Amino acid sequence: MASPSRSRKPSLAKDSLTGSSYLDDHLEYKSRQTGPSTSIDGVLEQPARPPRSAMSNLSLSSASRRSISAIPPSPIIAQESGTVHTISHTNCIPEPGDSARLVATIFYNSGAPRHPHPHPDQSPAAKPTDTIPIPEIAEGSAPTTSIQDYPLEPPAPEPEPLDHLYGAYISQLCLTHFLATLDSLLIHNPPDERRLTSSHRCLAPNPFKPRVMEVTFTPPLNPQYLPYDLITKHESIYKFEREWNCEIILQPNTVYRRHKRLCVFDMDSTLIQQEVIDEIAAFVGVKKEVAAITERAMNGELDFAASLRARVSLLKGVPADVFERLKPKIVVTPGAKELCKCLKRLGFSLAVLSGGFQPLADWLAGELGLDHAFANHLVSDSTTNTLTGELDPAYPIVDSAHKQSLLISLAKGKNIPLAQTIAVGDGANDIPMLMTAGLGVAWKAKSRVQMEAPARLNVGESMLDLVYLLGLTKEEVDELLRD
Numbered sequence: 001m002a003s004p005s006r007s008r009k010p011s012l013a014k015d016s017l018t019g020s021s022y023l024d025d026h027l028e029y030k031s032r033q034t035g036p037s038t039s040i041d042g043v044l045e046q047p048a049r050p051p052r053s054a055m056s057n058l059s060l061s062s063a064s065r066r067s068i069s070a071i072p073p074s075p076i077i078a079q080e081s082g083t084v085h086t087i088s089h090t091n092c093i094p095e096p097g098d099s100a101r102l103v104a105t106i107f108y109n110s111g112a113p114r115h116p117h118p119h120p121d122q123s124p125a126a127k128p129t130d131t132i133p134i135p136e137i138a139e140g141s142a143p144t145t146s147i148q149d150y151p152l153e154p155p156a157p158e159p160e161p162l163d164h165l166y167g168a169y170i171s172q173l174c175l176t177h178f179l180a181t182l183d184s185l186l187i188h189n190p191p192d193e194r195r196l197t198s199s200h201r202c203l204a205p206n207p208f209k210p211r212v213m214e215v216t217f218t219p220p221l222n223p224q225y226l227p228y229d230l231i232t233k234h235e236s237i238y239k240f241e242r243e244w245n246c247e248i249i250l251q252p253n254t255v256y257r258r259h260k261r262l263c264v265f266d267m268d269s270t271l272i273q274q275e276v277i278d279e280i281a282a283f284v285g286v287k288k289e290v291a292a293i294t295e296r297a298m299n300g301e302l303d304f305a306a307s308l309r310a311r312v313s314l315l316k317g318v319p320a321d322v323f324e325r326l327k328p329k330i331v332v333t334p335g336a337k338e339l340c341k342c343l344k345r346l347g348f349s350l351a352v353l354s355g356g357f358q359p360l361a362d363w364l365a366g367e368l369g370l371d372h373a374f375a376n377h378l379v380s381d382s383t384t385n386t387l388t389g390e391l392d393p394a395y396p397i398v399d400s401a402h403k404q405s406l407l408i409s410l411a412k413g414k415n416i417p418l419a420q421t422i423a424v425g426d427g428a429n430d431i432p433m434l435m436t437a438g439l440g441v442a443w444k445a446k447s448r449v450q451m452e453a454p455a456r457l458n459v460g461e462s463m464l465d466l467v468y469l470l471g472l473t474k475e476e477v478d479e480l481l482r483d
Contacts, residue, residue: 099219101253109459113168163245169209188225204474249455256419266425267354273331276356300428316389320380323359335462404432
């Protein structure tokens, strides 16, 4: 007979002995039925586990963990009609001394699922000659899939992609695996802080095949073993992302996570899909030379201010109305307009902090309804009506340090704590502002930026996906977008 102290393996199915499953154990806001129920959950529900006093024969690791089902039931009200309901649910009320909670937002890479069908069982019958897909680094799940360009030791081209087997969405097994991964990291916590408690919500598109899921959990991992800002960079989390073709963004579960008030964006390759200086260079046939400098600057290989002056010098003689000619060619990043609309209706102040040029930054601010636009100013010759190839010395260069100072000054001027700010960018000159903001997101960014930024998102269907980091559901987003 197995020892009662032996830990049980995670299971998705209901356990006939304990009346719970691994997901049940980690569903913090699970409702407790105190009266008759005709739902399938009520039929299957088993009696609660014994209280803590009856569990003294368990091992230290099990006894030291707070059991959700051992929490006393909520106060109840019984009406004459026989209806029974609770005033409040004790599972939703933190106990005195409870640890801080963290929120993990999981995005499935629905733009590049590794199986053409929602589930293999729904796919056409396989043939003996069909081959199983070769395990590989999922597109968007790592800073780069090129072994030569990988900034550190390249990851192994495995494990096998599990979304191919269990469904092209965040499946129950995917969620269970994530919780098990977190649970395995708690071994480095003190004995009385190893009981993982969590809840989860499906944010989009529906609770049956969710693409975006939010998981709230406590306790945090031992900061002496794994500091908060390195959790999503841990090899176990990175391995999970590769296996399930998804990405995870982690935030403290505070009021400031849900109620941000200021969002600042980079412009080139973030709010728009082009690098403007490269497009201007195309007018004078030096796009190749300028683009090469731009790429090195955005990867942090060159000093931004020096590289900007070098690129601008190549633009001498370009017609001064080049920005008007460029406007019809500018492609706004999908979802950027909708994201800005949502944020404005939530009361945000919005700004673009660009290493590009002021005329296009002003135009883009008008297109997206931004409150502020900061960029570099070029000098033009009024006689020839062409660019001189110089920057206006009356204005500071919008480099990494200036972007950071602009974020700080905007927040201070509006009396907004930095914890209530968001920064979004893709280049090395965005790193300081991403590190300074309450939430800094590297949006489909360069390799170095993804490695250093607090959060990265490559698998979003559009830029609108950033709004899910505020804890909004798709229904709420649709309501914000409704005219």
